[in-house]
Amino acid sequence: MPDPALIATAEAPSSVGNVATGFDVLGHTLEGPKDRVRVERIEDGEVRLRSVTGVLTELPPEVAQNTALRALDALRIAHRLPFGFEVDVVKGIPLGSGMGGSAASAVAALVAANALLETPLRASELYPFALEGEAAASGGRHGDNVGPMLIGGLALATEDRLIRLPVPKGLTCVVVHPHLVLETRTAREALVMPYAISDFVPQSAGLAQMLVGLFTGNPDSLRAGLRDVLVEPRRAHLIPGFKGVKDAAMDEGALGASISGGGPSVFAWFADRGTAERSAPSMQRAFGRAGFDSDVYISPVDGPKASVIA
Amino acid sequence: MPDPALIATAEAPSSVGNVATGFDVLGHTLEGPKDRVRVERIEDGEVRLRSVTGVLTELPPEVAQNTALRALDALRIAHRLPFGFEVDVVKGIPLGSGMGGSAASAVAALVAANALLETPLRASELYPFALEGEAAASGGRHGDNVGPMLIGGLALATEDRLIRLPVPKGLTCVVVHPHLVLETRTAREALVMPYAISDFVPQSAGLAQMLVGLFTGNPDSLRAGLRDVLVEPRRAHLIPGFKGVKDAAMDEGALGASISGGGPSVFAWFADRGTAERSAPSMQRAFGRAGFDSDVYISPVDGPKASVIA
Numbered sequence: 001m002p003d004p005a006l007i008a009t010a011e012a013p014s015s016v017g018n019v020a021t022g023f024d025v026l027g028h029t030l031e032g033p034k035d036r037v038r039v040e041r042i043e044d045g046e047v048r049l050r051s052v053t054g055v056l057t058e059l060p061p062e063v064a065q066n067t068a069l070r071a072l073d074a075l076r077i078a079h080r081l082p083f084g085f086e087v088d089v090v091k092g093i094p095l096g097s098g099m100g101g102s103a104a105s106a107v108a109a110l111v112a113a114n115a116l117l118e119t120p121l122r123a124s125e126l127y128p129f130a131l132e133g134e135a136a137a138s139g140g141r142h143g144d145n146v147g148p149m150l151i152g153g154l155a156l157a158t159e160d161r162l163i164r165l166p167v168p169k170g171l172t173c174v175v176v177h178p179h180l181v182l183e184t185r186t187a188r189e190a191l192v193m194p195y196a197i198s199d200f201v202p203q204s205a206g207l208a209q210m211l212v213g214l215f216t217g218n219p220d221s222l223r224a225g226l227r228d229v230l231v232e233p234r235r236a237h238l239i240p241g242f243k244g245v246k247d248a249a250m251d252e253g254a255l256g257a258s259i260s261g262g263g264p265s266v267f268a269w270f271a272d273r274g275t276a277e278r279s280a281p282s283m284q285r286a287f288g289r290a291g292f293d294s295d296v297y298i299s300p301v302d303g304p305k306a307s308v309i310a
Numbered sequence: 311m312p313d314p315a316l317i318a319t320a321e322a323p324s325s326v327g328n329v330a331t332g333f334d335v336l337g338h339t340l341e342g343p344k345d346r347v348r349v350e351r352i353e354d355g356e357v358r359l360r361s362v363t364g365v366l367t368e369l370p371p372e373v374a375q376n377t378a379l380r381a382l383d384a385l386r387i388a389h390r391l392p393f394g395f396e397v398d399v400v401k402g403i404p405l406g407s408g409m410g411g412s413a414a415s416a417v418a419a420l421v422a423a424n425a426l427l428e429t430p431l432r433a434s435e436l437y438p439f440a441l442e443g444e445a446a447a448s449g450g451r452h453g454d455n456v457g458p459m460l461i462g463g464l465a466l467a468t469e470d471r472l473i474r475l476p477v478p479k480g481l482t483c484v485v486v487h488p489h490l491v492l493e494t495r496t497a498r499e500a501l502v503m504p505y506a507i508s509d510f511v512p513q514s515a516g517l518a519q520m521l522v523g524l525f526t527g528n529p530d531s532l533r534a535g536l537r538d539v540l541v542e543p544r545r546a547h548l549i550p551g552f553k554g555v556k557d558a559a560m561d562e563g564a565l566g567a568s569i570s571g572g573g574p575s576v577f578a579w580f581a582d583r584g585t586a587e588r589s590a591p592s593m594q595r596a597f598g599r600a601g602f603d604s605d606v607y608i609s610p611v612d613g614p615k616a617s618v619i620a
Binding site: 023025142163191192198202203208211224230 | 470471473501502504507511522530
C-alpha cells in the first residue's frame with residue numbers, strides 16, 4: 001500500500017464554454033457530470049497514464065495528446081519538480097459533448113497533483129498549466145472551460161488573467177446533451193472563414209451587455225448579452241434539432257440559449273430555478289423530435305469548482 | 311423678434327469613440343471643444359441649414375448628408391411634427407479629428423429641437439434619431455459618439471440600447487488633437503480586410519476586462535481592457551507620430567492609450583488628474599517631433615452631456 005501523502009484524487013465539474021457571447025473567454029461550471037483523476041507521485045520524472053475508466057475507457061497515452069498529462073508535464077517542468085506523476089482517469093464527462101470533457105481531466109489532474117506539492121499553488125497559479133493541457137485537445141490555449149473549473153462559477157478567462165464574475169442570485173442553467181458527438185476540431189473548422197469588422201460590433205455589444213447584466217443584475221442586459229451572432233450561425237447546422245431546442249427554451253422564458261462550448265450540447269439561462277425546471281423537459285423533447293436521446297442537467301450558473309476529494 | 315419659445319440653443323461636447331476595445335459601441339464625452347446649435351421652429355415642414363460658423367464655415371446643406379439635418383428630419387418624421395426646423399451651427403469641434411465632430415452637431419440639434427416640442431422626449435428617446443444623424447457622416451448607425459453625448463459620461467451604445475457605465479473616481483482622459491485631418495471614411499476603409507475569429511478573442515478579452523475594471527475600479531482590469539488589437543494595428547499608420555504619442559503616454563503612467571474614434575486624435579486614460587496633467591505635454595511634444603502642432607484636452611472620463619443653454 002503506497003504512502004497516502006503521495007496520492008491524491010480530485011474532481012472537476014463539467015462546464016458551459018463561450019456562453020453565447022464570450023467566445024473562448026467566458027465559461028461557467030455545472031452541477032452535473034464530473035471527471036475524477038487520481039494522481040500518484042512517482043520517482044522517475046515522467047508523467048504517464050495508468051488507467052481510464054468511466055464513460056470512456058481510452059484516452060491518448062502520449063503526453064502531447066492527453067490533456068491531463070500535458071497539464072501535469074507543464075507543471076512539472078515549470079516548477080522543476082524532482083518527481084513525476086502517474087494518473088488514473090475516471091471519465092464522467094463525454095468528449096465531444098461541449099461540456100468541457102477534455103478540460104475537466106486536465107483540471108482534476110492538476111488539482112490532485114497540486115495537493116502533492118510541498119507548497120501547493122493557488123488555483124489561479126495552476127491556470128497556465130491548465131491552458132497548456134487544453135491545447136492538447138483543441139490546439140488552442142483557451143480558458144473558457146479550464147478557467148471556471150479552477151475557480152468555480154462564471155469566469156472571464158483570458159490568456160493571462162482569470163476573474164470570477166458576479167452572478168445574480170437564482171440564475172440557473174439548463175444544459176441538454178444529445179447523444180451524438182461533435183468533435184471540437186470540427187466545430188472550430190466551421191469558423192475558419194474570416195469575418196468582417198462589422199460582424200464583431202453586435203457581438204461586442206452583446207458581450208458588454210452581458211457584463212453589465214452580471215454586475216447590475218438587470219435581466220434586460222442579460223437577455224441582450226445572451227446572443228451569439230458570430231459563432232452560433234456557423235455551427236448551428238452541425239447540431240440536428242438545435243433550432244427546436246433553442247426555441248423551446250425561449251418559449252419557456254429563457255433569458256437566452258445557445259450552443260454549449262463547441263456543441264452539440266445546448267444551454268439556456270433562466271432567471272430562477274423554477275422556470276429552468278419547467279423548461280428542461282421541453283428542451284429535451286425538442287432533441288427527441290430530431291431523433292436524439294439526451295441527458296439534461298440543471299445547475300446554478302454560479303457552479304462548483306474542482307476540488308480534492310481524497 | 312421671433313417668439314423665444316420657438317427657438318432653443320444647445321451644446322454638445324466632444325467625445326472619444328471606440329475607447330480602444332469597444333469599436334463602435336463604447337465612448338465617453340470630454341470637457342473640451344463643443345458644437346453649439348441654434349434651432350428655430352418654422353411653419354413649413356422642412357429642416358434646413360441657415361448658417362455655419364466657428365472652426366468650419368461650410369457643411370453639406372442636403373438633409374441626407376448633414377448630420378444635424380438628418381437627425382432632425384428623422385425626429386420630425388417619426389413624431390409626425392406639424393412644423394420644421396431651421397438650424398444655425400457653430401462648429402467648435404473640427405471634422406475628421408476623431409473627437410465626434412459630426413456626431414456633436416446632430417446631438418446638439420436634437421437636444422435644442424427637443425426643447426421646442428410640446429412634450430419633450432427623454433435623452434435616450436432621442437438616441438435613434440442621433441444614430442440616424444451619425445449615419446449621414448459615416449454611413450453607419452454607430453452610437454459610440456452620439457450615445458455618450460446624449461446621456462453624458464462613458465456609455466455602452468449598442469444599436470438599440472444606451473447604458474451609462476460607472477466610472478472609477480478620478481479617472482482622467484488626455485486627448486491630443488494634431489492639426490491634420492483623417493476622414494472617417496478613410497479610417498473605416500482601413501478595416502475592410504476581413505479578420506479571423508482568433509483576432510476577436512483578445513479583443514473580447516479586453517472589452518470584458520474593461521467592463522470589469524469599470525464596475526470594480528480595479529486598475530489592472532482597466533489596463534488589460536485599454537488595448538486594441540483589432541483596429542489600432544490597421545489604423546496607426548494613418549497617423550504620423552502615433553507610436554511616439556502612445557509611448558509617451560504609457561511612459562508617463564497611462565492605464566492605456568489608443569486612437570480616439572477614427573483618429574487622428576490620440577487619447578490616454580490616467581488613474582488621476584495629476585498624472586494626466588503631467589503627461590499631456592509629453593504626448594503633445596511627441597506629435598511635435600512628427601511635425602504636427604496639436605491641441606490638448608484634459609477631462610474626466612465621466613464627462614459632460616449635451617444640454618440646452620438658451
